[in-house]
Amino acid sequence: MSEHSSLSNLLKEERRFTPPAELAANANVTAAAYEQAAADRLSFWAEQAKRLSWETAPTQTLDWSNAPFAKWFADGKLNVAYNCVDRHVENGLGDRVAIHFEGETGDSRSLTYADLQREVSKAANALIELGVRTGDRVAVYMPMIPETVIAMLACARLGAPHSVVFGGFSADALATRIQDADARVVITADGGYRRGKPSALKPAVDEALTKPGTENVRNVLVVRRTGQDVAWTEGRDVWWHDTVERQSEQHTPEAFDAEHPLFILYTSGTTGKPKGILHTTGGYLTQVAYTHHAVFDLKPETDVFWCTADVGWVTGHSYIAYGPLANGATEVLYEGTPDTPHQGRWWEIVQKYGVTILYTAPTAIRACMKWGDDIPAKFDLSSLRVLGSVGEPINPEAWMWYRKHIGADAAPIVDTWWQTETGAMMLSPLPGVTATKPGSAQVPLPGIAATVVDDDAHEVPDGAGGYLVLTEPWPSMLRTIWGDDQRYLDTYWSRFEGKYFAGDGAKKDEDGDIWLLGRVDDVMLVSGHNISTTEVESALVSHPKVAEAAVVGATDPQTTQAICAFVILRGTASADDEGLVDELRAHVAQQLGPIAKPKRIMPVAELPKTRSGKIMRRLLRDVAENRDLGDVSTLTDSSVMDLIQAKLPGASSED
Ligand code: ATP
Ligand code: MG
Numbered sequence: 277m278s279e280h281s282s283l284s285n286l287l288k289e290e291r292r293f294t295p296p297a298e299l300a301a302n303a304n305v306t307a308a309a310y311e312q313a314a315a316d317r318l319s320f321w322a323e324q325a326k327r328l329s330w331e332t333a334p335t336q337t338l339d340w341s342n343a344p345f346a347k348w349f350a351d352g353k354l355n356v357a358y359n360c361v362d363r364h365v366e367n368g369l370g371d372r373v374a375i376h377f378e379g380e381t382g383d384s385r386s387l388t389y390a391d392l393q394r395e396v397s398k399a400a401n402a403l404i405e406l407g408v409r410t411g412d413r414v415a416v417y418m419p420m421i422p423e424t425v426i427a428m429l430a431c432a433r434l435g436a437p438h439s440v441v442f443g444g445f446s447a448d449a450l451a452t453r454i455q456d457a458d459a460r461v462v463i464t465a466d467g468g469y470r471r472g473k474p475s476a477l478k479p480a481v482d483e484a485l486t487k488p489g490t491e492n493v494r495n496v497l498v499v500r501r502t503g504q505d506v507a508w509t510e511g512r513d514v515w516w517h518d519t520v521e522r523q524s525e526q527h528t529p530e531a532f533d534a535e536h537p538l539f540i541l542y543t544s545g546t547t548g549k550p551k552g553i554l555h556t557t558g559g560y561l562t563q564v565a566y567t568h569h570a571v572f573d574l575k576p577e578t579d580v581f582w583c584t585a586d587v588g589w590v591t592g593h594s595y596i597a598y599g600p601l602a603n604g605a606t607e608v609l610y611e612g613t614p615d616t617p618h619q620g621r622w623w624e625i626v627q628k629y630g631v632t633i634l635y636t637a638p639t640a641i642r643a644c645m646k647w648g649d650d651i652p653a654k655f656d657l658s659s660l661r662v663l664g665s666v667g668e669p670i671n672p673e674a675w676m677w678y679r680k681h682i683g684a685d686a687a688p689i690v691d692t693w694w695q696t697e698t699g700a701m702m703l704s705p706l707p708g709v710t711a712t713k714p715g716s717a718q719v720p721l722p723g724i725a726a727t728v729v730d731d732d733a734h735e736v737p738d739g740a741g742g743y744l745v746l747t748e749p750w751p752s753m754l755r756t757i758w759g760d761d762q763r764y765l766d767t768y769w770s771r772f773e774g775k776y777f778a779g780d781g782a783k784k785d786e787d788g789d790i791w792l793l794g795r796v797d798d799v800m801l802v803s804g805h806n807i808s809t810t811e812v813e814s815a816l817v818s819h820p821k822v823a824e825a826a827v828v829g830a831t832d833p834q835t836t837q838a839i840c841a842f843v844i845l846r847g848t849a850s851a852d853d854e855g856l857v858d859e860l861r862a863h864v865a866q867q868l869g870p871i872a873k874p875k876r877i878m879p880v881a882e883l884p885k886t887r888s889g890k891i892m893r894r895l896l897r898d899v900a901e902n903r904d905l906g907d908v909s910t911l912t913d914s915s916v917m918d919l920i921q922a923k924l925p926g927a928s929s930e931d
Contacts, residue, residue: 292711295688299661303708305570313722320723321751324566325558329363330354331531338749344769345756346749348559353531356538356561357433360601361396362529364389373606376629377422380469380612387422397527399430402520406461406495410435415459417441417450417481419468420611423499423516424587427463428597433529437537442588443468444887447483455489456552457540457758465499466506472616474502482507534558540758541590543696552758553696559751561602563700567721568599571690572633572662573707582608583635589888590696591666595635614640619647623655635664639889641674646823646846652681662707663689668890669792671814675714693717693792695778699752702726703790718789724750728782728790733772741783743796746776781808798893800829800837805871809893812874815867816841819860821849826883826891830900838875840900842883851879882916
């Protein structure tokens, strides 16, 4: 990627935002944390592990003797559910609200830590009655309701690893994941509310369980949420309200080894067949608790935290279920979509609960931008003091909008880079320390070692681009791919000896701050230059007529790859607009240089996205190269691809 440097600083962001003085003065974590961690990384993490309540405190920190199969805190024992629930009640915080649940249809309820302790204990007792034993896998296929978090904690309490499958996935996708993990019980609901209507879940479970390889599922535990009719298999299906409600509210948690499996989570499949990422207990909980405390500056007594991710993604695991609850936080859980029943729904929720910390994704921020500034302006968002972003590189345009229209030009934005595999945040500004730059994840967190290397694994100098790698093991790292150690080695540890390769391209700016450039599979090679899809997309979105853009490189006889852009226009712009495509191409050339000028620009109505909102560029590449589409099972709406394919022939613009 040596040529990266020629382009990499063209989309330069000169602005910097220093932390608000008051936040900096009272910050949970100061610049000293970087020094402490740099002086002795392992004792830094051993210190962070003390945030947890261990039944047996660990004396060992890291065992890397069988690298890259890590063991953290191996001789310690703890129970995750005890850490997330019971200990807060024992500490006199039973009356503190753990979860403010907001249903899509306007119903709401709040659960205190004492409520959560009773509910988790009952659910754990019910799972025991259903024969769930330590080590058994439990699949969870649920809407965003409190029972989902309760179910996860009940599994954790029993040492039964859960595999949460996003409720938007099809029966096939669910079946593959049930088979791969060999689940014994499935926890689901009749349905949940989406876009104002009940959306069924149970039929997909019924269908999944007709597929070969799912025979070991003994029971399906069903929460009644929507009240819709459900098919019933006697002997297999049981209602939550029958089975869980009658259980004892007492359950004594057992402590498990720090390396006991906590959950399996399949990656979202942006780049190919999903991988069952395995996370374990002590190291995972240590890093999610620490990062939630440090990166959001969480003050559990006064903050109201809201992570808008679905619990079916790692963000929901680490920053809805485990991090906030381990820290005794009060958080919001919202069932539905941001535009139901109106496009101000999120801001209404922020106002209602006085949300102080909001954690969301660039795709959602761009949608809100498209809907208009006047919508958030109608609500009181003054409670917000820290804003987070995750999931994709956030383009400077969206970053600035988020800051201005949601954060009142004051709340720091933490752009957090991490993956299902890393389990917790890895790169991010700290809100009380870092002078932030729009669009950059900036620096590794204290205790994390990351850098950017070239093809030969040499660290690149400031101002140059290459591959993002993690150079030291970290507590919440994946331990393997479930059932496939070899794939774990091949996927993450074979590209650069002794280093974890994250799959993402990145650059360092002149200050050494890191900017994510998208997946390396997405980096384009044009006439000998490496060009990042992210940068061309950012340049397109910085044009006033473009709401969203996806860029891919398509094979081209002259230039190796040619840049193809798919753009969604803003409200007033029209695809028939004479000269629009030329105008956009000229804009990119002016922003990034002529080499980055897209060869083709196609206005489209929608882009293919995974259910977590990420653009699936590999499908657009298939389209641009006239190939059959690859696996579309993780796509939100596969008809989007038909629309795009139909548009292809005439829509190009050639030089
Ligand atoms: P798959 O691995 O199956 O292709 P996925 O990578 O989309 O799916 P996740 O683990 O949810 O699944 O996403 C992690 C990826 O998301 C990162 O590797 C990176 O590409 C992107 N990402 C996450 N946060 C950020 C961020 N703050 N800035 C830039 N990219 C980010
Ligand atoms: Mg990935």
